[in-house]
Amino acid sequence: MKPFDYTAPSTIADAVSLLSQHNGEARVLAGGTDILVQLREGLREAGIVIDVKKIAELRALDCCSTSGLTLGASTPCAEIYGNADVCTAYPALTDAARIIGGWQIQSRASIGGNLCNASPAADSIPALIALNAVALVAGPNGQREIPVADFCTAPGRNALAAGELLVCLQFPAPSAKSSSAYQRFIPRNEMDIAVVGVGSWLQLDESGQTILSARVALGAVAPTPVFAAEASDWLAGKPATEDTYRQAGELARKSASPISDMRGTAEYRVHLVGVLTQRTLAKAVQRAVAQRAAG
């Protein structure tokens, strides 16, 4: 690895000031499972690496039934799926956190890092979009919010301006009779990059028979993860049946504009979008109903 300096500030203000001070030369280190590989392979360079894991706000994992979930940008995956409240309230998030790399990766890798790395195939991002998460960002001019759906701008590029730091992700409090799911297709059992990934969230009505609203998001089928707006809008008011999920899958296919590469052809990916949309909607309904029975 090319030499760099290391520092581990304990406040957001110090981290932001270090980022500005080393304009363009600084790289943020959370779990390191992407950035250390990129630095070693010369894909990125750093004069200084800023370890943000000592900043309390970036290690947050506050799950509250009324105010929602605040997830620090550097909180590792294993801590997230190890939290029973998060697994119950935001299962799409924990579905994704449980399958990013193996256990060794999950002990370190953060959802904030997965988002900032902005891979089109990132497992957590469709789940974040489906769950309507908002990124809280701190910079030289104060703090601002960016909906996760707008955070990735191109492969490996994100909406952070120079000197800005992702602090945390904020998730709305779970509404009654709502749930979510994330699934991906890979040709192996574990430890692979998604050929396609789909995250779905939905809320059922009082009777549990009708979908009140839904959000479907797709990964690995465009330069950035995408919100499947047409399918999501159409689902509102539809009965919670297999036929509905299948039709939503057909509509979600229209939001996909994949390329063909070593992982799959464009045609295959579009097909997978339909299948995984159908399956994640069915899973989310199943979970919403089960939660209702338990609650």
Add this chain to the structure above:
Amino acid sequence: MTKKVQVSATVNGETVDFLCEPWQSLLDVLREELHLTGAKEGCNNGNCGACSVLLDGAPVNSCLVLAVEAEGAEITTVEGIAQNGQLHPLQQCFLEGAALQCGICTPGFLVTAKALLDQNPNPTEEQIRFELAGNLCRCTGYDKIIKAVLAAAKNLQEAN
């Protein structure tokens, strides 16, 4: 130019101080400075798990941890698994079940399997396969490894 950093950590139960470059990996320091050569460099990019160690109890790829990050941490390497000259039941079962061929992946498997049994003393075969997915073996076809972990779990439970 950058200066070497002094780091103080607990490695296999002993307090250890070392000097490292800020860009050096924990794996590099364990092997080259502390002469603990159990953790192996396989891929050096987080895919193979041959460099697995426990960092504050959690399995990590030590090639993807900076040595400076180990300040104040508790690290267990494969050298720290045997206690009082007695092999850990996992090590004993790997030996008895011939769960290794070339042996390069073995320290990583042992460390991750120990983390698994510490957390879940009675895992199913499926759980073992899932949690060991981050450790690659190119010789054995995994079957003997999984069987050795199942046997070790059984032995540990009988011992308790």
